Amino acid sequence: MRHDHVLTARQLSRGDVEEVLDRAAEIAADPSAVADRHAGALLGLCFFEPSTRTKMSFEAAIKRLGGDVVDMGSVESSSVKKGESLADTIRVIEGYADALVLRHPRQGAAKMASEFVDVPLLNAGDGAGHHPTQTLLDLFTIREAHGLDDLTIGIMGDLKYGRTVHSLAHALTTFDARQHFISPESLQLPRGVRYDLHEAGAQVREHTELEEVLPSLDVLYVTRIQRERFPDENEYRQVAGEYRIDSETLEAADDDLAVLHPLPRVDEIAPEIDDTEHANYFQQAHNGVPVRMALLDLLLEDADVGAIGGDAR
Numbered sequence: 001m002r003h004d005h006v007l008t009a010r011q012l013s014r015g016d017v018e019e020v021l022d023r024a025a026e027i028a029a030d031p032s033a034v035a036d037r038h039a040g041a042l043l044g045l046c047f048f049e050p051s052t053r054t055k056m057s058f059e060a061a062i063k064r065l066g067g068d069v070v071d072m073g074s075v076e077s078s079s080v081k082k083g084e085s086l087a088d089t090i091r092v093i094e095g096y097a098d099a100l101v102l103r104h105p106r107q108g109a110a111k112m113a114s115e116f117v118d119v120p121l122l123n124a125g126d127g128a129g130h131h132p133t134q135t136l137l138d139l140f141t142i143r144e145a146h147g148l149d150d151l152t153i154g155i156m157g158d159l160k161y162g163r164t165v166h167s168l169a170h171a172l173t174t175f176d177a178r179q180h181f182i183s184p185e186s187l188q189l190p191r192g193v194r195y196d197l198h199e200a201g202a203q204v205r206e207h208t209e210l211e212e213v214l215p216s217l218d219v220l221y222v223t224r225i226q227r228e229r230f231p232d233e234n235e236y237r238q239v240a241g242e243y244r245i246d247s248e249t250l251e252a253a254d255d256d257l258a259v260l261h262p263l264p265r266v267d268e269i270a271p272e273i274d275d276t277e278h279a280n281y282f283q284q285a286h287n288g289v290p291v292r293m294a295l296l297d298l299l300l301e302d303a304d305v306g307a308i309g310g311d312a313r
């Protein structure tokens, strides 16, 4: 990995992805081998939006590598409340940590923030933009369940605002994957993402009905309708609950179909699926720890860990 910052999935080559996934597999097989590898390293957590999995799995990952976190805490309890700019906040926290994880409601926030810091900055979600570290754990899970070659995947739900979708779709263009996008018309892929996928030569088809493609799928990646991104609550209500899968839906699926979801789910997957062989989403969430350990391990390998106070020129 030769990247200082991890901002989008598009910047990750197939080789980069494979390097992270291979290291994650090694770590998952023998976590004790890396228990002290980054003793003393501090990861700065800057979450301007709610998070459970991403934040806690980054924290677990750095601690399992022997390091620790410094956490900005909630926006309510930080100086952001006093009107501090994102650039200033990030520049200050850079001096307290060896790498930064940023989640922010504004699309492009991670890219902007990265221009102000020298330590590696990881985009943990920028509005409806990207979520590349989620993509790495999604790919890890897909690789374990099916492999990443000769893959037919359905990506369903909120393709417009779902940042995990945008990052996953980009990353899959470097593998031999046929991508089927299933959504209501109002939540189809943004034009920019669709354009980039075509430019990358991706094999892409769009549908409004899952039935059209379900029997051909190896993986079905279900997403939550991103309620918080809708400018108008009525628009949300029109599409809420439309794309829900239950045991009856999956009768038409291949026995080996792997169902993934970045979580949290609201009502997109009936709980009765949880106990079936199809359900991969809790394992997927658990994979966040070894995958983020692998990523941090690669990024911190050459970093000047423990440079107290940073260089605030």
Ligand code: NCD
Binding pocket: 053, 054, 125, 131, 134, 163, 164, 223, 224, 262, 263, 264
């Ligand atoms: C996703 C996100 O924040 O984009 N959650 C996550 O990180 N696992 C998906 C979502 O919120 O629906």
